[in-house]
Amino acid sequence: MTASPSPRRPIVGGNWKMNLGRAEARALILTLRQRLDGLDGVDVVVCPPAPWLTDAFDLLSGSSVHVGAQNTHWEPSGAFTGEVSAPMLSGVAEYVIVGHSERRWAGETGAETNRKLRTALAAGLKPILAVGERLQESRAGRTESVLHLQVNQALRGFTELPPSLVLAYEPVWAIGTGEAADPDVAQQRCAMVRGMLAERFGVLAAATVRIQYGGSVTPTNIAGYAAQPDIDGALVGGASLDPEAFTAICRAVAAEGSR
Numbered sequence: 001m002t003a004s005p006s007p008r009r010p011i012v013g014g015n016w017k018m019n020l021g022r023a024e025a026r027a028l029i030l031t032l033r034q035r036l037d038g039l040d041g042v043d044v045v046v047c048p049p050a051p052w053l054t055d056a057f058d059l060l061s062g063s064s065v066h067v068g069a070q071n072t073h074w075e076p077s078g079a080f081t082g083e084v085s086a087p088m089l090s091g092v093a094e095y096v097i098v099g100h101s102e103r104r105w106a107g108e109t110g111a112e113t114n115r116k117l118r119t120a121l122a123a124g125l126k127p128i129l130a131v132g133e134r135l136q137e138s139r140a141g142r143t144e145s146v147l148h149l150q151v152n153q154a155l156r157g158f159t160e161l162p163p164s165l166v167l168a169y170e171p172v173w174a175i176g177t178g179e180a181a182d183p184d185v186a187q188q189r190c191a192m193v194r195g196m197l198a199e200r201f202g203v204l205a206a207a208t209v210r211i212q213y214g215g216s217v218t219p220t221n222i223a224g225y226a227a228q229p230d231i232d233g234a235l236v237g238g239a240s241l242d243p244e245a246f247t248a249i250c251r252a253v254a255a256e257g258s259r
């Protein structure tokens, strides 16, 4: 399904993963604020490691750059040593990534992703739900069934599509490998995910949800994704640690949206 012009404001997220010490993180946050505050036509979300969320919240306060967490626990509180809950995150972050493949590899199940989504939404966070197939699943022609399973498990029991939900289509084989998906393939997969949402929640709801592409996005390849009708920005890992690269990606997405 394609809407033209897009009714959706693109969104670019920077997933720093488990990188940067505090001083480096603060410096990067300040640089990004200088370069990206007020950038029109795109929502920019910075997702530092949990210990630096408070720094990000403070340093980005009053700017247009949003803060996101990389994960949440599925319970709001309790005896879960070392975990961080959605109500805690909601004091310092607006978004939260849920179901990233690096967490699924670490054993996160579809049922847990579903619970995390629920607790994030209940705490007022905007979830970025990541889905994507592995290389062997892609090669076996199972991409559609894998995406269908991940989307339906994550949204099990939902009767409406949460308006704040963002999806990220991230083929696992493209994450951190430099092997970015062909933009036409990424478009086809994002349209496929939108179609799954349309089946569950209706065409109108699905037409409003933002779907990012993620997987080895760089300043060089971002234009190819940003030009696609069903791709509404990017979730960026490695390149989000480089202020030049991340700024260029955000600007390219904003420029495409204003064409």
Ligand code: PEP
Residues within 6 Å of the ligand: 015, 017, 170, 174, 175, 176, 177, 178, 214, 215, 216, 217, 235, 236, 237, 238, 239
């Ligand atoms: C990610 O971490 O979600 C990601 C897409 O990483 P990279 O851009 O490094 O492939």
